Amino acid sequence: MSHSFPVRVYYEDTDLAGIVYYANYLKFIERGRSEWVRAIGLDQAKMKREQGLVFAVRRIEADYLRPAKYDDELVVTTALVAETGARLVLEQSVTRGGEKLFAAVVTLVCLNDQGAAQRLPPEIRRLFAPALH
Numbered sequence: 001m002s003h004s005f006p007v008r009v010y011y012e013d014t015d016l017a018g019i020v021y022y023a024n025y026l027k028f029i030e031r032g033r034s035e036w037v038r039a040i041g042l043d044q045a046k047m048k049r050e051q052g053l054v055f056a057v058r059r060i061e062a063d064y065l066r067p068a069k070y071d072d073e074l075v076v077t078t079a080l081v082a083e084t085g086a087r088l089v090l091e092q093s094v095t096r097g098g099e100k101l102f103a104a105v106v107t108l109v110c111l112n113d114q115g116a117a118q119r120l121p122p123e124i125r126r127l128f129a130p131a132l133h
Contacts, residue, residue: 001131002079003036007094009072019067025102026060029092032076033106036090040127051121052113055088059107066101068094074101080131085119086110088128 007028015021037044037055047053068074075095082089087109094102112118120128 002077003032003039005032005035005076005078007031007074007076009068009070009074011070014070019069020072022064025062025064025094025104028074028076028094029078029102029104029106032078032092033090033108036078040131042124042127047124053118053120053124054111055108056111057106058087058109059105061105063103064101065103066096066099068096068101072096080128081105083120083125083128083132086117 009020013020013024034044044055073096077093077095079091080088081091087107090106090108092104092106093100110118110120
């Protein structure tokens with residue numbers, strides 16, 4: 001099960017050559033992850049407020065395959081590939097018309113108020129279960 005999120009490239013997203021600046025792909029996939037979490041029914045603000053838990057990026061493996069350009073219509077796809085207690089591993093891609101431009105494997109960790117890794121509560125883990133099938 002994967003989630004898709006549309007993104008349009010604006011002038012501010014590009015460099016002097018008119019292509020998407022490499023760091024902006026990380027912003028695009030962050031938006032995709034945020035919308036994916038929202039789509040599975042997890043309210044991150046409520047999770048922080050009521051349980052003192054947040055997600056943080058621990059690791060990203062990124063491959064820049066082809067350039068995106070100003071005014072391109074892109075799609076960010078997010079899929080959960082593993083969930084291990086306090087950790088989520090996601091595969092994300094950015095495509096244009098079905099052509100893959102960027103691919104990443106993102107590892108998220110759940111942190112408590114003190115910044116230490118914290119196992120996800122069962123009620124939150126249950127939200128991720130359907131995404132693994």
